[in-house]
Amino acid sequence: MDLIRLSPLQRVVRLVLIVLALLFTILPLLWIFSIALRPGSQAIFPISVVPSSLTLDNIYAVLFGPNAIGLTPYQNAAVYGITAAVTTAVAASLGGYALARYDLKAGQAVLIVILALSFLPAASRIVPLFILLSSSGHYGDPLFVILAYAAGSTPLGIWLMAGTFRQIPIRLEQAARIDGASAFLTMRRVVLPLAIPGILVVATLAFIDGWNAYSLPLILIPKDTAQPYTVALQAYIREVGFGNNWSLLSAGSLVGLVPVLAVFALLQRRLVRVGGLGSAIRG
Amino acid sequence: MLRRVLARATPWLLLIAPLLLLFLFLLLPYLLTFYYSTTAATIGRLSNVGFVGLANFEAVLASRNPPFPGVVIVTATFTAGTLAGSLVLGTVLALALYTVPAGRRSALLAVYLVPWVIAGVVIGYTWKLMYDPEIGLANTLLGSVGIGPITWLSDKATSIAALVTANVWAGYGIVLLVISAALANVPPNLILAGQVDGASVTRVIRRIILPAIRPAFLLAALVALVGGLNTFDLIYAMTKGGPLYQTETMALEMYRLTALKGSIGQGAAVTVILFSLSLVLAVVYVVLWRRENRKWT
């Protein structure tokens, strides 16, 4: 049974809205993809979304050609993403559990301030981090840049994990303790398995943030060391429009998109179900 | 006795690692920022800097190049545009999807959400190309109906609108997601009752559905607001705040003053202003979150 019966006119309006939004969302991506996948000679003209011929030449050129940024920036981005995901998942789980299961008024207040800080763009931490890292001798060490991103993803992660843990009945933990399980075994066998959906969401969000890292490594990581693809792609940008190497820039962007899209595709059902930030609403 | 002490300490033991991470990489940098906002520090001179009180704030407010009110106007326009755009698009689309069967709906939601996972800087490059006056898709499409060519990113009249469009493209998916989740939680009986009482579809939407999702709507608005206020990567990749500061938001000004101009103190002052605005939003966010939480438990 339909909850709401739409008139034929309303159905048409609905269809038009959905299709227009789809075009708005997909068209820029399709265009970039098609520039990336067509021969360089056709990169600019003719201007069309559908390429007349397909080729992987640009992808090859980005990774292995004479002007290539190579595989390394992507490997770096992967290290950024994965390390940030693991760090955030661990920190958010610990913090979320403490917040969900204990009455910590002070902790909540502190977290509100920290949450506000995490809203600020990563770029606003460039200078203080530069000062901190260079005075402690860690300037240029990607681990510390990664931890900075993980710290940015952790506050929201803690909120999401606190919500996840609150949904796990405390009775299950009590049951496990009565069944003779230690605190550690209760965590490992009962609580964490049930928290996996939430942990995956938090880890995914942190992975995306880490993989997409731009402003901090731009300044804090010296050129040609551990810079991720987002920074490396600047090699194809000139200040004046025609100077840009759109073919390679698009191809490089496309390569950078594949992993996030893959992770997203794997988890989109869960993300959509948890409602992303919406899960924060439902606690 | 030991057990009791251990039991009281447990939550704080759990919090050691996350608090350490947050302190070192989030809190400490901003504490430093607060400190530097009252000093005359520059990129070349970081130690033994003199205390200057609120002079940096005064300098920022009195700055002529560009005038600070101009930056505020750009920030406000960009933020308001992002807010209005993503909210209208997200809400209208969520309502349109509401009557779509759940399976197809979540597949569509995933597609609409794709831009949200793309790096801000890549979005910036993409839209920079979209807006290219000669070869961009925007002018090509408009040209086919006889309009154009428009110099989107350099023209004062269009540059902010162009940036807002790109930012809405990047972020409306999350608004859509939040509102869709809230819509799915509206009790079906409420909607059935409204229809039994003889209300039309538009009336049911206006009088029953929209009031029911109001808190989620506010939350989505907040997410969009924070997103607008703190956008950096995207604008930096597209215009770097230019030309002639006409797209310079506070986030960009902060970066320009510190990293480019080297005036750590003044950059820190802008950061403090930006943080204060974000803190207000965060508090509202948490209050709303709490209220929603109570409703669902």
Place this chain on the structure above:
Amino acid sequence: MRLDIEDLTVDYGQVAAVRGLDLTVGDGELVALVGPSGCGKTTTLGFITGFIRGRSGRVLFDGVDVTGMAPQRRGIGYVFQDYAIYPHMTVRENIRFPLDAAKTDRKQAEHEVDEIAGLMGVGGLLARRPHQLSGGQRQRVALARALVKKPVILLLDEPLSNLDAHLRVDVRAEIRRLQLNLKMTTVFVTHDQSEAMAIADRVAVMSDGKIVALTAPTTLYVRPPSLFSAQFIGSPQINVWAIDGPDGALARQLAKPLIADGTTGLLVGVRPEHLQVGGGDVKAAVTLTEPLGRDFLVHLDVGPSSIRALVPATQGVRLAVGEEVGVRIDPAHLHLFDAETGRRVEIDADGTRHLEQNLEGKVGLAS
């Protein structure tokens, strides 16, 4: 295993949830803790498990103080109201969990799981996930998980309240049979007085954080030691009239043989099933008849007072609203309570009042 709770007081913030509670459960005995919600039943169970700390109080297993022992080391079997079955584990993994926690040898553990699952009639469900089970099946799995480690004490927290009405009686009997076979010391918490009466060796009626009656089910019904327990036990609820209030006339008339004319400060209680309608010198008007199946519940008015009486259906169908009938009571079924303390009162032939002093329904001398 014998269970003792001594002088337990538990606070929730400003409010005392349990106040000075003492309870002994003998080896192999089943004691039902019954009372309205919020009376402290589940808090008491929580103290036995070790999850709830008391302001004062000790818990002893066979005389050994285990108050400070961690919950996981107490060896208790516990069935939660909502069963608390681990949703991500199969039935087999659920039942095996306590054995895994005790690091039992895997082969031995599997053997014991099969054995207890067979005993509980869930042997065919071992590969299933909890969400594939019916309420009754979950209940059995929870019980199997509680019993598989051969607990020293079994605690059941409202184990029947999430079951369909028709299942409850069956499962209740099954739990009792199992408990008797295993001679398992058991505490059974419920808010349903009939459940408590049916299953327990002794029933502890709790009110406001205290045990107000602790005695065998039949004694509780026949000689309730306090007004609260009289009102809590038995359905439909007992009629109670104060001899000093507007109901005084009716109360004195019904209790005439026991109460001398100058007596004050008493409440008179009569269970609906002990009132005889028809023949009797108290004249009452029928205001409503409710068919309950075998019986009819008849509502009657006598002046300003009302009476609930249970009559056989054959008689009930013949009663008409507005009809005037006589009402009578066998004095043996009268209950008297002190109006101030609510304690049971017995009156000797010479008119001396004896106030019930303890929880077991044995009457001591009035002070």
